Amino acid sequence: xxxxxxxxxxxxxLSAARRGLDIVGQNIANVNTPGYTRxxxxxxxxxGASITGRFSTGARxxxxxxxDGIARLGSLxxxxxxxxxxxxxxxxxxxxxxxAGLETSLNEPGKNGISASLGEFxxxxxxxxxxxxxxxxxxxxxxxxxxxxxQIATGYKAVEEQxxxxxxxxxxxxxxxxxAASQIASLxxxxxxxxxxxxxxxxxxxxxxxxxxxxxxxxxxxVRESENxxxxxxxxxxxxxxxxxxxxxxxxxxxxxxxxxPRLEWSHRPGSNMAVSGEIAGALSILAPASDGGTLAxxxxxxxxxxxxxxxxxxxxxxxxxxxxxxxxGDFFSHGTDPAALSLKVIPTGADGIATGAPGQGAxxxxxxxxxxxxxxxxxxxxxxxxxxxSGIGASARVEMKQADLAGxxxxxxxxxxxxxxxxxxxxxxxxxxxxxxxxxxxxxVMTAIDEMLDTLINRTGIVGR
Numbered sequence: 001x002x003x004x005x006x007x008x009x010x011x012x013x014l015s016a017a018r019r020g021l022d023i024v025g026q027n028i029a030n031v032n033t034p035g036y037t038r039x040x041x042x043x044x045x046x047x048g049a050s051i052t053g054r055f056s057t058g059a060r061x062x063x064x065x066x067x068d069g070i071a072r073l074g075s076l077x078x079x080x081x082x083x084x085x086x087x088x089x090x091x092x093x094x095x096x097x098x099x100a101g102l103e104t105s106l107n108e109p110g111k112n113g114i115s116a117s118l119g120e121f122x123x124x125x126x127x128x129x130x131x132x133x134x135x136x137x138x139x140x141x142x143x144x145x146x147x148x149x150x151q152i153a154t155g156y157k158a159v160e161e162q163x164x165x166x167x168x169x170x171x172x173x174x175x176x177x178x179x180a181a182s183q184i185a186s187l188x189x190x191x192x193x194x195x196x197x198x199x200x201x202x203x204x205x206x207x208x209x210x211x212x213x214x215x216x217x218x219x220x221x222x223v224r225e226s227e228n229x230x231x232x233x234x235x236x237x238x239x240x241x242x243x244x245x246x247x248x249x250x251x252x253x254x255x256x257x258x259x260x261x262p263r264l265e266w267s268h269r270p271g272s273n274m275a276v277s278g279e280i281a282g283a284l285s286i287l288a289p290a291s292d293g294g295t296l297a298x299x300x301x302x303x304x305x306x307x308x309x310x311x312x313x314x315x316x317x318x319x320x321x322x323x324x325x326x327x328x329x330g331d332f333f334s335h336g337t338d339p340a341a342l343s344l345k346v347i348p349t350g351a352d353g354i355a356t357g358a359p360g361q362g363a364x365x366x367x368x369x370x371x372x373x374x375x376x377x378x379x380x381x382x383x384x385x386x387x388x389x390x391s392g393i394g395a396s397a398r399v400e401m402k403q404a405d406l407a408g409x410x411x412x413x414x415x416x417x418x419x420x421x422x423x424x425x426x427x428x429x430x431x432x433x434x435x436x437x438x439x440x441x442x443x444x445x446v447m448t449a450i451d452e453m454l455d456t457l458i459n460r461t462g463i464v465g466r
Contacts, residue, residue, distance in 0.1 A: 005063065006446070006450045007447060007450050007451075008063065008064060009063055009064035009446075010064075010443045010444075010446040010447040010450065011064070011443075011447070012046065012063070012064030012065045012066070013064060013065055013439065013440075013442070013443030013446070014440060014443040014444060014447070015067065016041065016043050016065045016066075016067050016439070017436045017437075017439040017440035017443060018440060019041050019067050020041045020432065020435075020436040020439070021433065021436045021437070021440065023039050023040065023041050023070060024429050024432050024433045024436060026039060027039060027424045027429050028424065028426065028429050028433075030424065031423075031424040031426060031429075034210075035206050035207070035209065035210040036203075036206055036423075036424070037072050037073060037074045037202065037205075037206050037209075037422040037423075038073050038422060038423065038424045038425075039070050039071060039072055039073065039202055040070070040071045040073060041067060041069075041070060041071075042067075042068045042069050042070070042071045043065050043066060043067055043068060044065070044066050044068055045064075045065060045066070046063040046064050046065060046066050047063070069200070070200045070202060072202040072205060072206075073421070073422055074205075074209070074421070074422050075418070075421050075422070076225075078414070078417055078418040078421055078422075079209060079212075079213075079223075079418065080222075080223070081414045081417070081418075082213055082216075082411070082414045082415055082418050083212060083213055083216035083217075083221070083222070083223065084216070084414075085407070085410045085411040085413075085414040086213055086216050086217040086278070086411055086414075087216050087217060087219075087220040087221075087277045087278040088277075088407045088410065088411070089217070089404070089407040089408050089410065089411035090217040090218065090278040090279035090282065091277055091278055091279065091281050091282040091407075092282070092400065092403045092404040092406075092407040092408075093279070093282070093404050093407070093408070094279050094282030094283050094286070095282045095285060095286060095295070095400045095403075095404070096397070096400040096401045096403070096404035098162070098166060098282075098286040098295055098296065099295060099393065099396055099397035099400045099401075100397055100400075100401065101162055102159065102162065102295070102296070102299055102393055102397070103393055103394055103397045105155065105158040105159070105162070106155070106390055106393065108390045108394075114148065114151050114152065114155070114386055115383070115386060115387070115390070117144065117147050117148045117151055118148060118376060118382065118383055118386065119376065120144050120147075121141075121144045121145060121147075121148050121376075122372075122373050122374075122375065122376040123373075124137070124140050124141040124143075124144045124145075125141060125369055125370075125372045125373035126369075126370070126373040127140060127141065128141050128354060128356060128366075128369045129356065129366040129369035129370040129373055130366070132324050132356040132357060132363065132364055132365070132366050132369065133323070133324035133351050133356065133363070134351065135350065135351050137351075138348075138350060138351035138354055139350075139351075141354065142346060142348060142349070142350075142354075145332070145333075145346045146346050148310070149307075149333070149344045149345065149346060152303055152306065152307050152310075152341045152344055153341055153342050153344065155303050155341070156300055156303040156304070156339055156341035156342055157342070159257070159296055159299045159300045159303065160257055160300065162296055163256075163257040163287065163296045163297070163300075164256075164257075166283055166286055166287055166296065167255060167262065167287060169283060170251055170262060170280065170283040170284070170287065171251055173218055173279055173280050173283060174249060174250060174251045174264070174280075176214070176218060177215060177218045177219055177240075177249060177280070178246070178248045178249060180211045180214045180215050180218070181215065181233065181240045181241050181246045181247075181248065182246050183207075183211050184208055184211050184212065184215075184231070184233060184241045185241050185243070185244045185245060185246045186244070187204050187207055187208040187211070188208070188226075188229075188230040188231065188241070188243055188244050189230075189243075189244040190204055191204050191205060191208070191228075191229045191230060192228040192229055192230055192244075194229075195228065195229045196228070201229060205229075208231070212231070212233055215233055215235075215240070216278065217278050217279060218278050218279050218280055219235050219240075219249075219264075219274075219276040219277065219278045219279075219280045219281070220235065220276055220277030220278040220281070221233045221234060221235050221240065221278075222234050222235075226242075226243060230243050230244070235249075235274060235276060236274050236275045236276060238266070238274075247266060247267070247268060248266075248267045249264055249265065249266055249267060249274065250264070250265060250266075250267045250270075251263070251264055252264075252265050252270065252271075257296065257297055257300060258289075258297070258300075261284075261287070261288050261289050261292065261294075262284060262287050263284065264276055264280055264284065295396075299393065300339065300341070302389040302392075302393075303339075303341040303389075304338050304339055304340045304341050305385065305389075306341070306382065306385050306386050306389060307335055307340040307341045307344045308335065308340050309382050309385045310333065310344075310382040310385075311331075311332075311333035311334070311335055311340075311344060313375050313381065313382050314332045314333055314372055314375065314382075315331040315332055315333055317368060317371050317372050317375065318330075318331065318332040318354075318355045318368065318372060319331050319332075319355075320355075320359070321355025321356065321357065321358060321359075321368035322355055322356075322357055322358070322359050322368075323351070323352055323353070323354060323355060323356060324351075324356060324357075324363040324364075325352065325363070326359070326363070327352070328355075328359065329348075329353065329354070329355035330347070331347055332346070332347060332348065332354075332355075332372075333345065333346060333347065334347055354369075355368045355369075356368055356369040357369070
């Protein structure tokens with residue numbers, strides 16, 4: 001190795017060590033940056049030129065080290081697993097949150113729930129049976145009946161409000177999905193340009209990777225490697241992002257509970273339903289009609305069924321009974337067509353509108369009032385209808401919460417494995433820092449030694465004996 005080629009070899013060592021120190025500093029600076037993937041300098045040995053023939057001087061040493069690039073230490077398999085588990089966790093989380101909110105709105109068990117009001121309603125009928133025609137007892141009954149009707153209407157409205165909120169959330173998801181897709185397309189273009197110019201696009205790839213996970217959580221998107229460093233993002237087998245091109249989606253269908261079911265479709269192909277998963281699929285499932293198992297519409301239908309069952313049970317006994325004056329009474333409750341929960345009304349306004357006894361049994365007969373007071377017990381009673389409704393929602397909420405917990409654990413495990421592979425380890429970086437420092441110092445010492453040799457050869461050769 002000549003002295004001048006030795007200088008070049010030492011210089012390449014200095015350059016490689018300096019680049020390694022730069023990357024270690026970059027890693028340490030981003031140790032707390034979400035989504036950052038650690039990086040490493042990739043190097044290779046530069047081989048010496050081979051000379052053969054009569055003037056060959058034999059084997060020659062290499063010519064130093066070449067910095068080939070900056071590797072991003074991520075894993076495509078682990079990234080794919082994160083996206084898959086994020087989709088399942090997103091679906092379960094949306095459904096679990098909706099059912100938890102629905103269960104909370106029931107106020108059961110508790111003094112503010114319909115169960116407690118029903119108990120007081122039947123007790124008020126018992127009070128009327130003890131004092132037929134008494135205005136105070138009648139006023140208490142009518143007040144309690146109106147409370148029950150009001151609570152049913154309030155519960156139904158709460159479901160409507162939750163449906164409206166879930167629909168707004170769905171529209172927000174649509175905007176977030178299209179926004180993430182647009183950003184990925186833009187990053188694809190930047191990455192292609194950067195790689196074509198010989199630069200490092202690792203930070204851009206980190207940003208893109210985080211956005212693909214967002215799309216996976218929202219709609220179950222999958223990623224396919226494309227050319228020039230770009231990726232395609234697919235939903236239902238069709239590309240929402242293809243290179244630097246975006247195909248947006250839109251929410252179509254009804255905007256109110258009871259109307260046409262909402263759906264997600266391609267903006268350029270209106271009317272074509274998309275089979276999605278993730279959070280959007282969870283939102284669509286709770287917004288679906290009751291006939292399709294929609295969570296909220298089924299709850300609203302439950303309120304309607306309970307209102308009808310209560311009215312039917314009370315009216316079935318009350319209709320045909322007489323007040324203390326012997327006047328035949330009609331229905332106690334009235335309601336229109338669905339939503340019956342909103343139209344449930346108390347017909348009587350005073351004691352003279354309440355049937356307490358059977359016809360021909362005298363003014364003090366209380367058989368009708370007493371029979372109605374007993375309607376709260378037994379199979380098929382309004383109380384059992386309400387209890388079945390509440391227990392059904394509670395059971396569904398517990399199942400969804402369990403599934404959400406399991407899906408969340410799977411997602412957390414996948415993220416943990418991804419981070420264990422890609423996140424910055426300060427202990428490792430400190431060791432690399434020391435290694436590159438020693439490499440730099442070693443290369444610098446080689447350059448110093450060669451410089452001293454050249455100085456001796458150039459400035460001192462030939463002066464012996466002078």
